[in-house]
Amino acid sequence: MEPLLEKAYEPKDVEEKWYRFWEDNNLFSAAETLQEKANYAIVIPPPNVTGVLHMGHSLNITLQDILCRYRRMRGDNVLWMPGTDHAGIATQNVVERHLAAQGIDRHQLGREKFIKAVWQWRGEYGSAIIRQLKRLGASCDWARERFTMDEGLSKAVRKVFVQLYEEGLIHKDNYIINWCPRCMTALADLEVEHEEMPGHLYHIHYPGTDGKDGPVVATTRPETMLGDTAVAVHPDDARYADLIGKTVELPLTGRMIPVIADSYVDMTFGTGALKVTPAHDPNDFEIGRRHDLPSVKVIGDDGHMTESAGTYAGLDRFACRKAVVEDLTAKDLLKKMEPHQHGIGHCYRCRTAVEPNLSKQWFVRTGPLALKAVEDVAQGRTRIIPEKWATDYYKWMENIRDWCISRQIWWGHPIPAWTCGACGRIIVAMEKPDACPDCRHLELIPDPDVLDTWFSSALWPFSTLGWPDETVLLKQFYPTSALVTGFDILFFWVARMMMMGRHFMDDVPFKDVYVHALVRDESGKKMSKSTGNVIDPLNIIETYGTDALRFTLAAFAAQGRDIKLSEKRIEGYRHFINKLWNAARFSLMHIRQTGPDLPLVDDGLLLPNRWILSRLKTVLREVADAIDTYRFNDAANSLYHFVWHEFCDWYLELIKPVLYGDAVMQDQKDATAGVLARTLRDILIMLHPFVPFVTEEIWHHLPGTSGSIMTAAYPDSDKNLMEIRHDPGAEQEMLMIMGIINAIRNIRGEMNIPPSQALAVVVQTDIEDKRRLLDQHQGLIITIARLSGLQVESAGQKPRASATAVFEDNLISVRLEGVIDFVMEAARLEKEIVKLDIEIDKLNAKLHNSAFVEKAPENVVEKVRDQQRAWGEKKEKLSHQLERINAFGAE
RNA sequence: GGGCGGGUAGCUCAGUUGGGAGAGCGGCGGCCUUACAAGCCGUAGGUCACAGGUUCGAGCCCUGUUCCGCCUACCA
Numbered sequence: 033m034e035p036l037l038e039k040a041y042e043p044k045d046v047e048e049k050w051y052r053f054w055e056d057n058n059l060f061s062a063a064e065t066l067q068e069k070a071n072y073a074i075v076i077p078p079p080n081v082t083g084v085l086h087m088g089h090s091l092n093i094t095l096q097d098i099l100c101r102y103r104r105m106r107g108d109n110v111l112w113m114p115g116t117d118h119a120g121i122a123t124q125n126v127v128e129r130h131l132a133a134q135g136i137d138r139h140q141l142g143r144e145k146f147i148k149a150v151w152q153w154r155g156e157y158g159s160a161i162i163r164q165l166k167r168l169g170a171s172c173d174w175a176r177e178r179f180t181m182d183e184g185l186s187k188a189v190r191k192v193f194v195q196l197y198e199e200g201l202i203h204k205d206n207y208i209i210n211w212c213p214r215c216m217t218a219l220a221d222l223e224v225e226h227e228e229m230p231g232h233l234y235h236i237h238y239p240g241t242d243g244k245d246g247p248v249v250a251t252t253r254p255e256t257m258l259g260d261t262a263v264a265v266h267p268d269d270a271r272y273a274d275l276i277g278k279t280v281e282l283p284l285t286g287r288m289i290p291v292i293a294d295s296y297v298d299m300t301f302g303t304g305a306l307k308v309t310p311a312h313d314p315n316d317f318e319i320g321r322r323h324d325l326p327s328v329k330v331i332g333d334d335g336h337m338t339e340s341a342g343t344y345a346g347l348d349r350f351a352c353r354k355a356v357v358e359d360l361t362a363k364d365l366l367k368k369m370e371p372h373q374h375g376i377g378h379c380y381r382c383r384t385a386v387e388p389n390l391s392k393q394w395f396v397r398t399g400p401l402a403l404k405a406v407e408d409v410a411q412g413r414t415r416i417i418p419e420k421w422a423t424d425y426y427k428w429m430e431n432i433r434d435w436c437i438s439r440q441i442w443w444g445h446p447i448p449a450w451t452c453g454a455c456g457r458i459i460v461a462m463e464k465p466d467a468c469p470d471c472r473h474l475e476l477i478p479d480p481d482v483l484d485t486w487f488s489s490a491l492w493p494f495s496t497l498g499w500p501d502e503t504v505l506l507k508q509f510y511p512t513s514a515l516v517t518g519f520d521i522l523f524f525w526v527a528r529m530m531m532m533g534r535h536f537m538d539d540v541p542f543k544d545v546y547v548h549a550l551v552r553d554e555s556g557k558k559m560s561k562s563t564g565n566v567i568d569p570l571n572i573i574e575t576y577g578t579d580a581l582r583f584t585l586a587a588f589a590a591q592g593r594d595i596k597l598s599e600k601r602i603e604g605y606r607h608f609i610n611k612l613w614n615a616a617r618f619s620l621m622h623i624r625q626t627g628p629d630l631p632l633v634d635d636g637l638l639l640p641n642r643w644i645l646s647r648l649k650t651v652l653r654e655v656a657d658a659i660d661t662y663r664f665n666d667a668a669n670s671l672y673h674f675v676w677h678e679f680c681d682w683y684l685e686l687i688k689p690v691l692y693g694d695a696v697m698q699d700q701k702d703a704t705a706g707v708l709a710r711t712l713r714d715i716l717i718m719l720h721p722f723v724p725f726v727t728e729e730i731w732h733h734l735p736g737t738s739g740s741i742m743t744a745a746y747p748d749s750d751k752n753l754m755e756i757r758h759d760p761g762a763e764q765e766m767l768m769i770m771g772i773i774n775a776i777r778n779i780r781g782e783m784n785i786p787p788s789q790a791l792a793v794v795v796q797t798d799i800e801d802k803r804r805l806l807d808q809h810q811g812l813i814i815t816i817a818r819l820s821g822l823q824v825e826s827a828g829q830k831p832r833a834s835a836t837a838v839f840e841d842n843l844i845s846v847r848l849e850g851v852i853d854f855v856m857e858a859a860r861l862e863k864e865i866v867k868l869d870i871e872i873d874k875l876n877a878k879l880h881n882s883a884f885v886e887k888a889p890e891n892v893v894e895k896v897r898d899q900q901r902a903w904g905e906k907k908e909k910l911s912h913q914l915e916r917i918n919a920f921g922a923e
Numbered sequence: 924g925g926g927c928g929g930g931u932a933g934c935u936c937a938g939u940u941g942g943g944a945g946a947g948c949g950g951c952g953g954c955c956u957u958a959c960a961a962g963c964c965g966u967a968g969g970u971c972a973c974a975g976g977u978u979c980g981a982g983c984c985c986u987g988u989u990c991c992g993c994c995u996a997c998c999a
Contacts, residue, residue, distance in 0.1 A: 040959080252999065264999095296997085297998090297999085298998050301998045301999065302998080305999095314997055316997095316999085317997095318997080374999090423926085424926085424995090427926075427927095427995085431995090431996090519993095520994095596935065596936085598935080600934090600935090600948065601948075603948095603961080604947065605947095607959095607961045610959070610962090611961080613959080614959035614961095615959080665937080666937090672946095672947090673946085681963090684958075688957090774965095777965065780965075781952080781964060781966070782952095782966080784953060784965095785953085786954065787953085787956055787963085788956080878942095878980080881979065881980090883978095883979040883980090884980070887978090888942075888979055888980070891942095892942050892980090895942080895943085896942085899943070
């Protein structure tokens with residue numbers, strides 16, 4: 033029965049135990065039924081299957097877990113849908129490296145065997161991230177875990193592809209796209225990261241053919257000139273007016289190319305003459321289309337020059353640049369070379385410089401889809417929180433470009449399209465057809481490409497619920513309640529889910545999108561392995577425990593865009609966990625009742641009990657409100673303050689005299705233990721979503737509880753809360769008692785009087801109710817302020833030698849005959865008076881300002897007057913005391 | 924180029940309709956007071972980036988300046 037807890041909380045001892053307990057008891061699983069009960073659903077942002085838990089996940093998971101655990105305690109039927117995504121390019125890269133270590137190249141292996149190898153790899157290593165999520169305490173419905181390459185999800189992908197194709201929203205086209213020569217695949221615009229880099233602007237002379245000199249063009253990429261098919265100038269540019277329509281020589285190739293006029297050209301940049309390479313520059317591609325120019329692809333998919341590059345064929349693109357520049361210099365065609373800063377696109381998976389490349393790819397026409405997705409947010413069907421992110425969402429959606437969804441890799445969802453070997457017709461279908469519908473030819477060549485991983489992620493909120501089948505789960509939980517994610521994938525993922533959800537489900541995918549910050553290191557840099565500034569959450573968990581990490585993340589969750597994390601903070605919150613632990617340890621020594629049937633609403637309750645219950649009621653409301661509005665930091669801070677600075681610092685100290693006192697009636701002791709039990713219980717419940725492990729552990733030691741704390745009801749508007757009374761009177765009275773104790777402590781501290789020395793104190797007030805109150809709680813004050821005695825009297829007679837303080841109208845005198853240092857006390861009073869003077873002067877200035885008195889609201893003016901009066905009286909008392917002290921000192 | 928966010932105590936940051944500047948950590952002083960030294964008590968410290976404006980009143984609203992960070996873009 034006597035549950036003696038260890039002196040310090042040891043997370044390692046309990047975390048694994050309770051996680052297993054929760055799983056074994058099925059506490060994470062949602063009920064699949066079309067019942068009346070409120071449903072609450074969150075789909076996890078699926079981590080990359082190759083991923084290792086980082087701080088970003090930790091924050092993301094913690095916040096979702098807080099919501100889910102909280103909603104369960106509020107009585108909702110909660111589905112937290114977990115899973116991973118197959119991360120096409122990243123996974124393929126990982127597995128390729130894995131194979132390379134064994135000296136195997138994927139092309140040797142062949143496509144089928146390679147995919148088999150990826151699945152095998154996934155089986156071995158793919159659940160690492162899931163195990164790590166569990167260490168964070170994530171209460172996901174693991175039995176329903178999904179993977180974007182699951183059969184069900186693949187079916188959804190094919191269905192979506194086919195339907196969009198039939199609706200004309202997917203098409204295949206020759207277009208200039210971003211190409212990663214290392215990953216050997218196309219990338220979507222979003223998957224390119226631009227980085228400002230120093231380079232050069234090369235001025236190259238293209239000689240004319242009619243005896244005249246010809247233009248000088250400016251370029252940052254001279255190697256692409258081998259693929260030039262025109263030179264463009266602005267139609268209004270007088271300098272080149274007579275060149276338009278003529279041809280010029282393309283150096284190093286011997287080809288002749290036309291000079292065309294296009295208003296895209298910026299006359300003020302460079303030389304005003306632009307070389308046009310339709311196959312290797314998006315703008316040039318557009319110009320090429322407008323002017324019907326041929327495209328010459330001189331850079332191959334592997335980043336080396338093609339046969340079309342003539343003598344440069346086979347050279348790496350960067351080596352070719354060097355060679356071209358050398359050759360131009362030799363021919364005296366390089367007129368100028370100036371330093372130039374410009375943005376260069378890099379592959380977001382491997383950092384290789386992206387090559388704009390002409391290629392035949394599949395695209396989603398996003399325009400019509402985006403229109404509706406914008407409406408959904410504008411009309412409030414989906415709320416984006418904080419609201420400021422809606423601006424970014426709108427802007428991106430409104431400027432959206434077609435989405436290149438085909439990838440030239442092997443790992444991913446095959447594009448459900450086939451080309452007839454005879455007539456060349458493209459067939460798009462859920463399953464491979466037996467024959468070409470046009471010519472009945474039997475040889476159908478499957479499209480070699482796979483789909484962008486984000487294409488399948490975009491379906492996540494409904495594909496995981498069973499779509500395209502009409503499942504109970506789908507009916508129950510779509511639209512989902514909330515999506516919690518970092519702003520870095522607002523476009524990659526959220527925007528695309530919005531488009532797909534609306535289009536296929538005819539409803540938004542989620543009611544709320546909560547966008548949280550990014551976790552950075554303490555100097556504000558993004559954590560990355562290459563910088564070496566990562567704080568590994570698993571290490572943190574080892575050292576400080578999961579709860580400390582979670583509470584830290586929650587407490588910092590709403591701090592703008594970034595969370596700068598350092599171990600110091602986490603350590604600080606570990607102290608909080610330990611504080612809670614010790615408060616529980618103390619409480620459990622006194623809680624013997626096994627039932628909650630204690631008289632909580634009872635005027636006979638002692639003041640500290642009435643006070644803490646009143647405060648508890650307020651905090652219950654505050655925390656619930658904060659979580660309901662995604663103000664996780666407010667919730668965490670409210671709890672931190674309440675538990676540490678009210679419950680521990682005051683309440684537990686205040687009830688010690690009751691619990692330990694010999695003269696206290698047993699029924700008061702019992703009632704106090706009851707209030708203590710109730711308060712601790714509710715603290716545990718409120719804290720549980722934030723720090724699930726330590727609260728579960730304490731819960732099981734707390735008499736009168738049963739089962740898991742996960743199944744405890746959050747005290748809200750139910751009768752649980754009704755039995756706690758909001759008691760402003762008690763709060764008011766406690767404020768006074770605390771104020772007086774603080775004043776005495778202040779004197780003790782400033783006078784350097786050790787706690788071991790008991791003090792004799794006199795409190796004087798003219799208000800009889802206050803005297804009665806102080807008399808009544810004399811014991812409390814004596815114990816907590818460590819007094820030898822407390823005398824309460826009406827104002828008038830002054831004790832002979834004392835240090836004094838004023839709280840409200842109470843004059844507090846600490847008697848220190850023979851110990852008091854008059855000089856020190858005089859200095860203390862003077863300091864206090866100076867401070868008061870400054871404040872009073874400010875108030876006087878306000879009140880002497882007639883504009884203020886006339887125009888400010890009545891209650892504001894009244895408040896200032898009250899304050900002025902109160903401080904004036906306080907100052908008077910202190911000044912009077914100062915005179916007396918000076919007189920004593922002079923004796 | 925465009926847009927967004929930020930500049931508040933030594934550090935990291937709160938500050939939700941404009942009305943007496945806050946927390947945590949750190950610092951300093953005193954304490955092993957029967958839950959906790961991962962603790963307790965006390966205390967110092969701020970022209971709220973700068974300059975104007977609106978207002979009786981501005982950390983908060985407006986304008987400009989400056990510094991930092993991020994996102995975005997087709998000036999080669």
